[in-house]
Amino acid sequence: MKQSADALPQPEITRSYHLCLSIRGALMNMGNRELEDAFTHDDGRKMTPREAKLVLMDELAKGYKVIPCSPCDNFDYQRGCQGHDEPEAESGAGLRESTERPQ
């Protein structure tokens, strides 16, 4: 998935939002190739499309509507990232915790 969030002109207050993914949208619209590219295991291996779908269905079963595309500590699983006052340092901090293990 492309993550382009640089189109909006920002006023003085920098408030950044993480991208989130609609779980239903992903299940309905993403092709196998997109699923493979978008989901990885905690150890960095790509998920198969089947594994990715299982993860998404597990999240749905928890009542979630959206999942974060990157680690977010202010995330609402119904509405997405609630914003961060400090500008996000776009460093390669790495994913702390992905959605969850398939088993």
Ligand SMILES: [Zn+2]
């Ligand atoms: Zn966030």
